[in-house]
Amino acid sequence: MNINKFHIATFIVFIQFLNSASAQSTYQFGLLPSINLNYKLENDWSLNSKIESRQLLQTGKFNGSTESEYNYILTDISMITAKKVGLNSRVAGGYLIRLREEKLFHRFIQQYTVVQRLSALRLVHRFSTDQTFSKEEKPEFRLRYRIASEIPLNGESVDPQEFYFKFNNEYLNSWQDSDYDLEIRLVPLLGYNLKNNDKIEVGMGYRVNSFLDNTTRHSFWTSINWFLEI
Amino acid sequence: MIKSILAVVAIFILGNFSNSLFAQQKFEKESRLAQSDVPMNALNFIDSLNLKNKVKWYLEEGLERKSIEAKFKRNRKKHSVEFDALGNIEDVEIEMKWDELTTPLKNSISTRLQKDCIKHRINKIQIQYTGNQIPLFLKLLSGKPTEDLTVKYEIIVKCRSEKSTELFEYLFTDKGHFVLASQIIFKPSYHLEY
Numbered sequence: 001m002n003i004n005k006f007h008i009a010t011f012i013v014f015i016q017f018l019n020s021a022s023a024q025s026t027y028q029f030g031l032l033p034s035i036n037l038n039y040k041l042e043n044d045w046s047l048n049s050k051i052e053s054r055q056l057l058q059t060g061k062f063n064g065s066t067e068s069e070y071n072y073i074l075t076d077i078s079m080i081t082a083k084k085v086g087l088n089s090r091v092a093g094g095y096l097i098r099l100r101e102e103k104l105f106h107r108f109i110q111q112y113t114v115v116q117r118l119s120a121l122r123l124v125h126r127f128s129t130d131q132t133f134s135k136e137e138k139p140e141f142r143l144r145y146r147i148a149s150e151i152p153l154n155g156e157s158v159d160p161q162e163f164y165f166k167f168n169n170e171y172l173n174s175w176q177d178s179d180y181d182l183e184i185r186l187v188p189l190l191g192y193n194l195k196n197n198d199k200i201e202v203g204m205g206y207r208v209n210s211f212l213d214n215t216t217r218h219s220f221w222t223s224i225n226w227f228l229e230i
Numbered sequence: 231m232i233k234s235i236l237a238v239v240a241i242f243i244l245g246n247f248s249n250s251l252f253a254q255q256k257f258e259k260e261s262r263l264a265q266s267d268v269p270m271n272a273l274n275f276i277d278s279l280n281l282k283n284k285v286k287w288y289l290e291e292g293l294e295r296k297s298i299e300a301k302f303k304r305n306r307k308k309h310s311v312e313f314d315a316l317g318n319i320e321d322v323e324i325e326m327k328w329d330e331l332t333t334p335l336k337n338s339i340s341t342r343l344q345k346d347c348i349k350h351r352i353n354k355i356q357i358q359y360t361g362n363q364i365p366l367f368l369k370l371l372s373g374k375p376t377e378d379l380t381v382k383y384e385i386i387v388k389c390r391s392e393k394s395t396e397l398f399e400y401l402f403t404d405k406g407h408f409v410l411a412s413q414i415i416f417k418p419s420y421h422l423e424y
Contacts, residue, residue, distance in 0.1 A: 036420065036421070036424055038418070038420045038424075044394060048420065048423075048424050050424060080424070082423075084394070086395055087388055087395045087396065087397060090423065092423075113423045115416075115419050115422070115423075117416070122419065122422060124419060124422035124423055126423060148422040148423075149422075150419075150421075150422055154261045154262055155260045155261040155262050155288060156260060156288070157260060157417065158417065159259040159260060159261070160259065162259075162261070166421070166422070191421070196417055196418060197418060199421050201421065225421070227420055227421040227424075229418055229420060
């Protein structure tokens, strides 16, 4: 399956989810800005630190009531260290702290990424696991796979001062206590490459979960990402 | 507090925007070129080949020079024809397979790669023809090179050394003698990984 067919198939799945949204389905709409700093170290090591904040602007039910009110939800701060293990692959591990309503959540992250360089696009496969602990909730364990594609909008590669299209598609399996859930994320983004080490992206991410037990929750997050390599 | 954070972020962003707009940058840039912007010489050269497949045009801008590249498929092989900014042809590159090389050439290239790398894998081979317009045109039309052309082989190799695994571009003469090797530096992919 080529990448265009993959995107079309994913889009159809996305539309199906929207169509299946019943009066029971709830939605959220908000902002998800992030700053992503990367540091290159010696011997193929690198560091990534990220701060991301989630802010809710609207909640409601499909075909039902709507409530528009600004609500700050949470902030995530993470630090991940990575080591290049092959020409196109990297293993990484790190820690994330989540601040939500004066509660603290501690998350440990392990991931493996593979970069595929095709003639007119780049694909990155990310396999990751994480474990989240807090005083208030039972531990949560997740197994995730994400495919991210970067398509240059001018030429065959993204050069400085050029736009690109980015599409993330992620599948998250989560286990908490005896509950299992699957979340699917689709994030189309428009990016601008100021320099090779400085990028800004804007897009609307879509997340759907709890559809396995018929209490489907949809959320739409406006992503504003800034990636900087120091 | 939030206002102070936003102000710092705004200064960072504006600083980066202004650097990109006003500072001299050293980079090579490749972009698609509309057929209407292609110099007449280059357009006529490609038109006279009567190609069945679509031709994609690119502009490559370096610090010191600009060049124009036509990319197309012919006989199931990827072709790349490079012109200078005025549309004068410079070289022709055709993708080929390892099995298509002669045994002495393969032996010579392999000896060099085995010397440089603990383990290697060839990712791509291109035969490169350089010369004047007429011999290059005849080569493209008939498929057979004339004696007036200089032939070289450009090989992309994944090379594992004691320290790390990197991608290199090697250039060999038609006899398989080493000309040069340069490491291919990848663009960062942090925005796709995190």
